[in-house]
Amino acid sequence: MTATHNVEPMVKADAICKNFGSNQVLKGIDLHVQPGEVVCLIGPSGSGKSTFLRCINHLETVDGGRMWVNGKIVGYDLKGSKLYEQSHNDVCRSRSEVGMVFQQFNLFPHMTVLENLIEAPRLVRKEKKAKAVARAMSLLEKVGLAEKAQSYPRQLSGGQQQRVAIARALCMEPQLMLFDEPTSALDPELVGEVLKVMKDLANSGMTMVVVTHEMNFARDVADRVVFMADGYVVEQGPAREVITNPQNERTKAFLASVLSEPAAA
């Protein structure tokens, strides 16, 4: 929400292509995300939004194009020739600059909330326990769950688990946060509490790329909305403009279909 321009983009994707067998899922995606910018990816099911998000975070290799995150080149180029392959250590280091939140919360069920939060900083960064605990507690305060620190995930609602997952991603002090339909698995009455945490994060200046079907969030919180269909970016622009006055016929049809669905909350 406080995008900085004329500086190195946080995400620079140039002509990203991705195939699963004969299925061409991404057909040349160009997208630059500036530090502090909040970008929502919207589009019909199967258009490649999640795949693109996963390419940003090295969770998928790419079959063409180049991707930079925070100034470092990510992944592969030229169909498996692996010109830009990084060492395992480089991948781990740059992954820790990126926090990712999934549709399913993916918390460790046998660990308490606090243990979920301090695991990665202790393992990856060899951080002292006291420091990891202090940061974890401060993040749990931020997402309104400090009193649940000693609970297990199964004792929390879906909305609370997703707020823990966001706090856990933030524990690694990422430069960029990726959200892959973070509210899709939630009961409608729990969606708002997660969107509120995400809105606070956006207001704090975090760079965010969010795959979502929550059009009100996209309109009110994002700086930019990118509409994808069939592996292409079809339309993009300032969030409110794209959502309220789309120019492309496919964007219009998509928005008409989702906006006519019953409200989530």
Ligand SMILES: Nc1ncnc2c1ncn2[C@@H]1O[C@H](COP(=O)(O)OP(=O)(O)OP(=O)(O)O)[C@@H](O)[C@H]1O
């Ligand atoms: N690991 C995989 N192996 C094979 N095909 C895959 C894999 N992941 C995704 N796909 C295919 O890639 C296409 C795009 O999927 P993706 O999940 O990126 O779309 P999406 O726009 O995020 O959809 P949705 O809104 O339903 O989540 C789909 O046809 C999907 O079946």
